[in-house]
Amino acid sequence: MTTTTPAPGEFHVVGDDIRDAAAPTGPIERRWDDRKFNAKLVNPANRRKIKVIVVGTGLAGASAAATLGEAGYQVVSFCYQDSPRRAHSIAAQGGINAAKNYRNDGDSIYRLFYDTVKGGDFRSRESNVYRLAQVSVNIIDQCVAQGVPFAREYGGLLDNRSFGGVQVSRTFYARGQTGQQLLIGAYQALERQIGAGTVEMNTRHEMLEVILVPDADGVERARGIVVRDMVTGEIETHTADAVVLATGGYGNVFFLSTNAMGSNTTATWRAHKKGAYFANPCYTQIHPTCIPVSGEYQSKLTLMSESLRNDGRIWVPKKEGDDRPASQIPEDERDYYLERIYPSFGNLVPRDIASRAAKYQCDDGKGVGPGGLGVYLDFADAIERLGRPAVEAKYGNLFDMYARITGEDPYSEPMRIYPAVHYVMGGLWVDYDLQTNITGLFCAGEANFSDHGANRLGASALMQGLADGYFVLPNTLADYLAASPFEKIADDHPRVVEARQEVEARITKLLEIDGTRTVDSIHKELGHIMWEYCGMERTAEGLTKAVGLIRELKNEFWTNVKVTGVNEELNQTLERAGRVADFLELGELMCIDALNRAESCGGHFRAESQTEDGEAMRHDDQFAYVSAWEYDTDGDGQTPILHKEPLEYEYVEMKARSYK
Amino acid sequence: MKITVNIWRQKDADAKGSMVTYPLESVDEHMSFLEMLDVLNEKLTIDGEDPVAFDSDCREGICGTCGVVINGIPHGPEVTTTCQLHMRTFKDGDTIDIEPWRAGAFPVVKDLVVDRGSFDRIIQAGGYISAPTGAAVEANNIPVPKADADHAFEAATCIGCGACVAACPNGSAMLFTASKITHLGLLPQGQPERDSRVLGMVEQHDAEGFGGCTNIGECTAACPKGIPLDVISRLNRDLLGALSRQAVGS
Ligand SMILES: Cc1cc2nc3c(=O)[nH]c(=O)nc-3n(C[C@H](O)[C@H](O)[C@H](O)COP(=O)(O)OP(=O)(O)OC[C@H]3O[C@@H](n4cnc5c(N)ncnc54)[C@H](O)[C@@H]3O)c2cc1C
Ligand code: SF4
Ligand code: FES
Numbered sequence: 001m002t003t004t005t006p007a008p009g010e011f012h013v014v015g016d017d018i019r020d021a022a023a024p025t026g027p028i029e030r031r032w033d034d035r036k037f038n039a040k041l042v043n044p045a046n047r048r049k050i051k052v053i054v055v056g057t058g059l060a061g062a063s064a065a066a067t068l069g070e071a072g073y074q075v076v077s078f079c080y081q082d083s084p085r086r087a088h089s090i091a092a093q094g095g096i097n098a099a100k101n102y103r104n105d106g107d108s109i110y111r112l113f114y115d116t117v118k119g120g121d122f123r124s125r126e127s128n129v130y131r132l133a134q135v136s137v138n139i140i141d142q143c144v145a146q147g148v149p150f151a152r153e154y155g156g157l158l159d160n161r162s163f164g165g166v167q168v169s170r171t172f173y174a175r176g177q178t179g180q181q182l183l184i185g186a187y188q189a190l191e192r193q194i195g196a197g198t199v200e201m202n203t204r205h206e207m208l209e210v211i212l213v214p215d216a217d218g219v220e221r222a223r224g225i226v227v228r229d230m231v232t233g234e235i236e237t238h239t240a241d242a243v244v245l246a247t248g249g250y251g252n253v254f255f256l257s258t259n260a261m262g263s264n265t266t267a268t269w270r271a272h273k274k275g276a277y278f279a280n281p282c283y284t285q286i287h288p289t290c291i292p293v294s295g296e297y298q299s300k301l302t303l304m305s306e307s308l309r310n311d312g313r314i315w316v317p318k319k320e321g322d323d324r325p326a327s328q329i330p331e332d333e334r335d336y337y338l339e340r341i342y343p344s345f346g347n348l349v350p351r352d353i354a355s356r357a358a359k360y361q362c363d364d365g366k367g368v369g370p371g372g373l374g375v376y377l378d379f380a381d382a383i384e385r386l387g388r389p390a391v392e393a394k395y396g397n398l399f400d401m402y403a404r405i406t407g408e409d410p411y412s413e414p415m416r417i418y419p420a421v422h423y424v425m426g427g428l429w430v431d432y433d434l435q436t437n438i439t440g441l442f443c444a445g446e447a448n449f450s451d452h453g454a455n456r457l458g459a460s461a462l463m464q465g466l467a468d469g470y471f472v473l474p475n476t477l478a479d480y481l482a483a484s485p486f487e488k489i490a491d492d493h494p495r496v497v498e499a500r501q502e503v504e505a506r507i508t509k510l511l512e513i514d515g516t517r518t519v520d521s522i523h524k525e526l527g528h529i530m531w532e533y534c535g536m537e538r539t540a541e542g543l544t545k546a547v548g549l550i551r552e553l554k555n556e557f558w559t560n561v562k563v564t565g566v567n568e569e570l571n572q573t574l575e576r577a578g579r580v581a582d583f584l585e586l587g588e589l590m591c592i593d594a595l596n597r598a599e600s601c602g603g604h605f606r607a608e609s610q611t612e613d614g615e616a617m618r619h620d621d622q623f624a625y626v627s628a629w630e631y632d633t634d635g636d637g638q639t640p641i642l643h644k645e646p647l648e649y650e651y652v653e654m655k656a657r658s659y660k
Numbered sequence: 661m662k663i664t665v666n667i668w669r670q671k672d673a674d675a676k677g678s679m680v681t682y683p684l685e686s687v688d689e690h691m692s693f694l695e696m697l698d699v700l701n702e703k704l705t706i707d708g709e710d711p712v713a714f715d716s717d718c719r720e721g722i723c724g725t726c727g728v729v730i731n732g733i734p735h736g737p738e739v740t741t742t743c744q745l746h747m748r749t750f751k752d753g754d755t756i757d758i759e760p761w762r763a764g765a766f767p768v769v770k771d772l773v774v775d776r777g778s779f780d781r782i783i784q785a786g787g788y789i790s791a792p793t794g795a796a797v798e799a800n801n802i803p804v805p806k807a808d809a810d811h812a813f814e815a816a817t818c819i820g821c822g823a824c825v826a827a828c829p830n831g832s833a834m835l836f837t838a839s840k841i842t843h844l845g846l847l848p849q850g851q852p853e854r855d856s857r858v859l860g861m862v863e864q865h866d867a868e869g870f871g872g873c874t875n876i877g878e879c880t881a882a883c884p885k886g887i888p889l890d891v892i893s894r895l896n897r898d899l900l901g902a903l904s905r906q907a908v909g910s
Pocket of ligand 3: 715716717718719720721722723724725726727741742743744
């Protein structure tokens with residue numbers, strides 16, 4: 001039973017454990033086949049009568065919408081950009097994994113499964129990860145059939161490269177623009193369905209609420225969404241038989257991240273406030289190789305692909321506060337600290353480890369560049385070994401991007417890099433079928449929590465987004481839709497009207513406050529709090545402080561924010577205000593989650609839980625579970641309820657990760 | 661640096677717009693162009709004025725969302741996207757004119773924001789390979805000569821920003837359309853639909869009100885991804901071939 005008062009020093013209460021009821025048991029290689037075989041099918045003639053809402057047109061949403069459209073369902077798709085092709089997946093650089101074993105280097109579905117479970121620091125589900133590894137091979141086939149121009153070898157076959165954290169070459173890529181090419185493939189498939197009339201596309205529409213309607217048995221089902229037309233301000237309601245959220249990650253809670261300016265949590269947070277559990281919100285991935293911040297005006301951070309670590313060497317001066325230019329620091333006064341501490345993986349250690357190591361160097365006063373917040377990524381050796389043309393061919397576009405942003409030439413002086421928020425492993429809790437705990441509400445891609453545990457390996461998010469959209473959802477959603485079409489919901493249904501009114505009231509309130517603080521100034525302040533206390537290293541003391549600070553800031557927002565203009569126009573300030581309001585609440589939950597998880601695992605590092613030599617220390621006896629948070633509706637979110645989903649490992653033995 | 665900006669302000673699609681001047685006192689040379697506009701907007705908001713509406717999302721030069729005409733040149737004086745242009749390109753005391761894309765097929769929505777939905781409709785008319793999910797063969801069963809694959813990739817790097825249209829005196833979207841024809845037409849998977857693709861896309865291009873191409877080449881000069889003019893020759897060859905095959909009814 002759930003008590004209503006938190007234990008001392010905590011902000012939450014503990015509810016009942018939950019289980020993933022949808023996952024089959026039996027041999028792991030058979031589970032996905034069994035699930036598909038036992039899933040109910042929808043008669044092709046009926047599909048025309050069944051409507052599915054898909055929010056988001058990134059890899060997960062576009063692939064799902066296109067595939068469902070091809071299958072004959074009526075699909076209604078939404079995105080906030082002016083075209084589905086601009087979803088943030090477009091920015092992914094490095095590549096996509098698949099267990100093809102084209103290199104004959106010992107790769108297999110089992111190895112990809114194993115690497116992903118281990119890379120996730122034993123905080124993901126074996127069944128999900130195995131399925132991901134299985135369908136990875138179909139993804140490459142599908143993308144090639146669509147015309148995705150992956151890199152090829154001279155013989156005309158597909159090329160591969162290796163990516164941080166693993167020792168086989170299983171990453172498929174299209175120069176430094178893999179996300180772009182994969183998304184364009186999915187986008188074209190989507191546009192084809194729009195042309196064919198199976199998908200209705202709504203661009204510049206932002207989802208602001210889900211609509212739940214109880215069925216005849218009293219089961220609350222997701223039956224629609226409320227959206228705002230971002231050009232006219234009109235508030236629209238859309239109803240359907242099922243709703244899929246594929247709305248991406250919430251890294252922008254930190255203000256500065258590598259995410260796109262519009263990336264947000266609004267869709268998932270609204271669903272959370274309507275009852276969907278939010279899983280592992282504190283699992284954040286901080287990417288080690290980003291261009292450092294240059295000033296207060298900075299609006300976003302730019303990633304330099306991880307592939308740079310294949311040839312670049314990371315170092316700092318041995319001497320604290322050494323402000324000589326890099327070229328004047330002799331070899332024996334440089335500390336190649338990753339190579340020193342992790343001799344077997346060197347510069348290729350997983351992201352969380354590389355990021356924290358950089359932070360420690362800077363904390364010790366050895367950082368380089370403005371404010372001492374940077375380390376060198378040096379290509380001098382690579383240029384000498386391979387020649388400048390070879391380095392140019394491999395990394396030319398990245399070097400150009402660096403030069404453009406910083407005004408410095410990375411061929412003649414080392415790049416300066418620093419970690420930045422990049423990806424979130426947390427997201428809406430879903431079962432094996434990608435269904436949230438709200439019946440009929442599904443969640444795919446970065447927006448769900450499902451496959452990466454506490455840390456995602458490079459080139460695995462693109463794989464997951466496309467696995468979810470092309471191969472998983474079309475099967476599991478059909479199982480749900482087999483009982484549909486459900487009773488039609490009228491536009492004047494009390495639940496529809498109520499959801500619309502909630503949205504309108506929130507907008508009116510935002511516009512009425514008319515205070516003195518800009519939305520961005522509050523968002524930046526939230527970002528500073530999150531980075532300081534819920535970033536690369538977290539402590540109980542800091543997190544407790546952060547919860548208090550965020551609560552004060554939330555109050556400041558709702559009493560003193562200034563939102564100019566009116567609703568009935570294209571109003572970008574209003575859009576941002578709505579997103580920041582949700583980030584403030586999510587940030588608070590992230591801190592509460594991080595506080596509860598008094599262990600270090602993957603991207604979540606609690607200073608209190610480390611080994612003698614400073615490595616992350618898990619506590620499997622206490623924390624081998626998924627934290628699925630229920631919104632506390634009565635208490636206005638002040639006391640969230642924690643449901644634990646125990647994690648069991650039948651195939652991969654739980655070990656401490658070691659990359660030394 | 662001190663910078664003066666003249667910005668096109670237009671309340672909505674139907675309103676009449678005009679240029680409005682704003683002085684900026686302390687612009688840092690490391691700021692991106694859009695960060696300079698962010699700073700202006702913060703100031704306008706505090707003063708209770710309506711901030712300038714402009715589109716951007718990735719701010720990494722890849723999503724194609726951003727794009728304004730800077731001193732008469734789409735995306736400004738360097739070959740890059742607006743979001744990747746930095747203030748170090750300008751000098752203390754400069755005056756910068758900032759306007760939206762101007763083209764009949766890209767109506768202004770507000771200030772610097774335009775509607776590029778016509779691009780999506782061109783893709784709907786054939787800019788794809790029909791490969792329903794599940795129907796694909798093993799990927800390495802379709803070898804593609806590296807040169808073709810690389811060339812297809814280069815054409816596929818078009819970000820759909822629309823600078824080519826804004827730069828073209830005829831308001832033509834041929835560079836955009838031809839980059840897709842080239843990407844898909846160079847691959848073996850793209851052959852079966854090669855004729856219907858070019859016919860459909862060109863018809864839609866014209867129906868959207870984009871002008872004809874007269875080989876002026878301003879498009880390619882403005883293109884942040886360096887899409888070359890020869891993609892248009894390829895489109896023309898494909899179109900002629902498709903038209904003649906259509907005429908003989910083969
Ligand atoms: C710079 C960068 C590089 C990366 N590189 C790699 C890589 O090399 N390999 C890899 O595997 N992963 C990489 N990743 C991670 C990966 O790109 C993302 O995790 C993945 O693309 C997310 O896809 P998605 O479909 O879940 O969401 P997104 O692509 O983020 O799409 C979200 C969609 O939801 C819509 N949306 C959001 N909110 C709303 C709302 N409220 N209303 C309506 N619509 C909404 C948006 O319009 C958009 O269409 C990278 C990420 C970044 C930031
Ligand atoms: S061809 Fe170039 S200018 Fe035209 S839309 Fe594509 S990237 Fe933009
Ligand atoms: S904002 Fe994405 S290309 Fe400029």
